[in-house]
């Protein structure tokens with residue numbers, strides 16, 4: 052479904068992503084793990100066209116998307132939950148969700164999907180009129196995921212959904228991610244929390260200093276001594 | 286200023302045509318709005334869009350530059366003289382609570398209220414308004430939602446320009462005068478009113494405008510007494526800036542602007 056070949060990202064003269072190649076198949080959840088500054092966020096930003104790649108190709112459903120405008124990706128079926136959530140702080144929860152459905156016109160479908168999001172995150176329904184800027188970090192993460200689902204994406208890109216959250220909240224968020232994936236969503240999950248990411252995903256890539264250094268089935272990566280030492284703290 | 290000048294030109298052209306006053310005003314308004322929208326769109330395209338990724342100071346300086354260019358262009362077209370607003374409007378006076386108010390002023394207040402309501406509905410109740418707010422809060426994230434931010438920003442400039450055209454016409458009708466430099470002080474005071482109300486709050490801006498007007502009028506009326514005759518009523522402009530400075534120091538979020546903490 053997603054085929055990335057030789058993707059490079061540079062900030063000025065500094066190469067943050069040095070020609071990485073990976074793919075995500077339809078219905079799969081793939082984890083991309085790596086330490087701080089490995090280039091994970093840069094990769095997702097290039098995929099979602101918020102950054103211009105310095106080279107390489109990105110094919111999505113057989114179509115080259117590396118020259119599209121960022122606002123064109125939603126209608127292709129790609130949604131990003133950005134690092135740091137990126138909710139609209141001065142809009143309430145409902146308005147944030149409606150922004151997620153901006154590319155759609157079907158009123159009935161939008162209403163059904165916001166009901167679905169509320170069933171995934173009942174916390175959001177209780178607070179539907181609250182300004183997003185006043186939500187807790189966990190609630191904002193729920194909102195960011197819910198908002199991304201509102202566009203009915205085929206491919207969901209998640210950038211560190213566990214960042215800054217208490218263990219219980221992380222668990223809750225990951226339950227939902229797992230549920231969404233089980234409904235058939237294709238997911239590319241970027242995480243620092245390698246253990247968590249490898250437990251929910253089928254395959255994983257390990258990224259170090261802008262390069263992919265290791266890839267395997269997630270269960271095998273979990274057992275890999277190199278991974279255990281570097282990312283699982285053993 | 287451009288709105289007022291265009292409207293004035295149209296009114297002068299049509300004044301002798303024998304058309305009903307109402308029609309003349311509407312045509313003038315339409316022409317003023319159309320010209321301002323075109324100018325607003327063009328300015329955004331050539332002066333702001335290239336600065337989308339520039340530091341925040343750059344568009345601010347550009348704004349000053351653009352306003353100087355526009356004023357000088359207007360001076361070339363309409364000359365440096367004051368233009369009298371043709372006395373085509375009926376002016377009946379009414380007394381309300383001891384204050385004299387003309388029917389024109391009543392109309393101005395009603396039109397302003399109408400524009401405020403329309404704008405609030407647009408910004409807060411429509412899909413387009415949501416996209417405008419999203420774009421102002423976080424452009425890249427708005428793009429991820431599928432918002433074509435260039436389109437939205439252009440549209441915002443067009444709406445703002447149309448509103449400015451109406452405002453310009455109302456001001457020149459009220460004071461029966463228009464000239465190429467009228468927009469400068471008006472712009473500063475409009476900004477002060479918006480800051481006083483709380484930037485981003487439409488009803489707040491209107492409230493700020495009313496308060497500022499009252500402060501100025503009352504201040505100008507009593508400034509002679511207050512300073513023992515040292516300053517006269519022609520110093521009325523100092524009140525606007527006094528208010529601006531006070532708001533910025535003591536209540537930067539404005540009177541009704543709410544502070545939203547932005548948690549990361």
Ligand SMILES: Nc1ncnc2c1ncn2[C@@H]1O[C@H](COP(=O)(O)OP(=O)(O)OP(=O)(O)O)[C@@H](O)[C@H]1O
Pocket residue numbers: 062065067085086087088089090091092093094134243
């Ligand atoms: N806007 C920028 N300008 C310059 N360098 C940048 C910029 N953004 C990121 N970088 C650099 O690119 C490299 C990769 O950053 P990136 O944010 O992609 O890492 P990451 O893997 O997402 O890290 P983390 O896990 O901490 O989020 C880092 O060395 C970072 O300093």
Ligand SMILES: [Mg+2]
Pocket residue numbers: 091092093134211
């Ligand atoms: Mg990151």
